[in-house]
Amino acid sequence: MEAKHLIDLDQLSPGELDEIIRLAQKIHSNPSAYMDRCHGRIMATLFYEPSTRTQMSFQTAMLRLGGQIIGFDNPSNSSVSKGESLQDTVRIVSGYADILVIRNPLEGSAYAASLYSRCPVINAGDGGHLHPTQTLTDVVTLSMELGRLDHLTIGLCGDMKNGRTVHSLIKCLSKYPGNRFVMISTPELRIPEYIEDVLRESGCTYEFRDTLEEAIGELDVLYMTRIQGERFASRAEYERQKGVYILDTQRLKLAKPTLKILHPLPRVDEIEQEVDYDPRAKYFEQAEYGMYARMALILKMIGQKYPPAKKIENEQGGHCTNPRCVTQSEGYLPKLYCEHGDVKECRYCNAKI
Ligand code: NCD
Numbered sequence: 001m002e003a004k005h006l007i008d009l010d011q012l013s014p015g016e017l018d019e020i021i022r023l024a025q026k027i028h029s030n031p032s033a034y035m036d037r038c039h040g041r042i043m044a045t046l047f048y049e050p051s052t053r054t055q056m057s058f059q060t061a062m063l064r065l066g067g068q069i070i071g072f073d074n075p076s077n078s079s080v081s082k083g084e085s086l087q088d089t090v091r092i093v094s095g096y097a098d099i100l101v102i103r104n105p106l107e108g109s110a111y112a113a114s115l116y117s118r119c120p121v122i123n124a125g126d127g128g129h130l131h132p133t134q135t136l137t138d139v140v141t142l143s144m145e146l147g148r149l150d151h152l153t154i155g156l157c158g159d160m161k162n163g164r165t166v167h168s169l170i171k172c173l174s175k176y177p178g179n180r181f182v183m184i185s186t187p188e189l190r191i192p193e194y195i196e197d198v199l200r201e202s203g204c205t206y207e208f209r210d211t212l213e214e215a216i217g218e219l220d221v222l223y224m225t226r227i228q229g230e231r232f233a234s235r236a237e238y239e240r241q242k243g244v245y246i247l248d249t250q251r252l253k254l255a256k257p258t259l260k261i262l263h264p265l266p267r268v269d270e271i272e273q274e275v276d277y278d279p280r281a282k283y284f285e286q287a288e289y290g291m292y293a294r295m296a297l298i299l300k301m302i303g304q305k306y307p308p309a310k311k312i313e314n315e316q317g318g319h320c321t322n323p324r325c326v327t328q329s330e331g332y333l334p335k336l337y338c339e340h341g342d343v344k345e346c347r348y349c350n351a352k353i
Contacts, residue, residue, distance in 0.1 A: 086330050
């Protein structure tokens with residue numbers, strides 16, 4: 001794999017992504033053939049935010065490959081509670097481990113970590129920004145359950161604004177021909193501007209809908225998401241948004257018999273438990289495919305060791321004002337930008353500058 005780190009799935013060529021999907025399928029069909037592939041290797045999981053599936057599936061993936069694991073899932077048990085910077089934690093742990101998996105509530109934090117890491121960094125969710133390995137999980141699931149990633153009508157429902165899984169999934173599936181996106185949310189929770197730019201530039205058709213009922217009958221895939229309570233400015237704002245979209249067996253009657261229902265989980269109230277028994281519900285299988293997807297990714301990425309970080313200078317005009325960007329709290333980070341057409345974006349969080 002060419003990329004040194006996996007911050008965004010964009011870093012993989014379509015061929016590389018396809019290779020990972022195929023490897024995940026091979027591991028799924030014969031896991032014992034891979035049980036020693038990471039013997040003697042160590043993976044560090046640095047989880048500054050709660051997680052069940054992502055953290056445990058990464059850890060199980062490494063253990064099933066014969067490797068070992070270190071890390072924290074509660075930063076208050078580490079020197080982070082004494083004020084240690086992200087940079088220092090990453091410099092230290094990347095000297096101990098062969099691969100580093102990081103989840104942090106700040107947007108752009110995984111990219112920031114990659115600037116200082118001596119081993120490959122995998123982004124396991126950076127605030128409301130991106131979550132590439134969930135997308136890997138989702139595309140492995142679609143490949144296994146539908147056999148293709150193109151010419152699909154994909155409904156995405158819930159919190160399109162704060163849901164990082166949705167952002168990464170749209171970025172990925174908009175590269176495949178013939179896909180159509182139907183985004184079902186309240187006007188307040190629509191996708192961020194930079195994701196709409198991606199859709200517009202991809203040439204895929206996309207539309208916004210207000211209700212699940214008006215869209216569900218057209219869909220090949222329904223990707224439900226929870227309203228991300230922890231990312232709202234106030235509890236009152238969250239209360240206004242929650243509970244609007246609920247998938248139940250009644251609404252499911254309007255859907256195609258071949259529909260696949262996905263959800264990154266955890267669910268709150270957006271899928272009634274009775275739906276779990278419908279053969280179209282694939283979210284529990286999806287969580288299991290995630291382990292095979294992560295085994296494949298670890299195998300593709302592990303083994304590199306990088307020299308200590310060199311100092312990076314600020315780029316003129318790279319100052320980001322997004323309050324959720326990692327550059328706001330980790331003040332030593334160089335100010336960097338990238339260009340998207342004639343628009344400047346923060347290199348860490350993609351907010352417009
Ligand atoms: C998602 C996440 O953390 O972004 N969960 C996951 O990784 N499976 C979705 C969510 O928390 O809603």
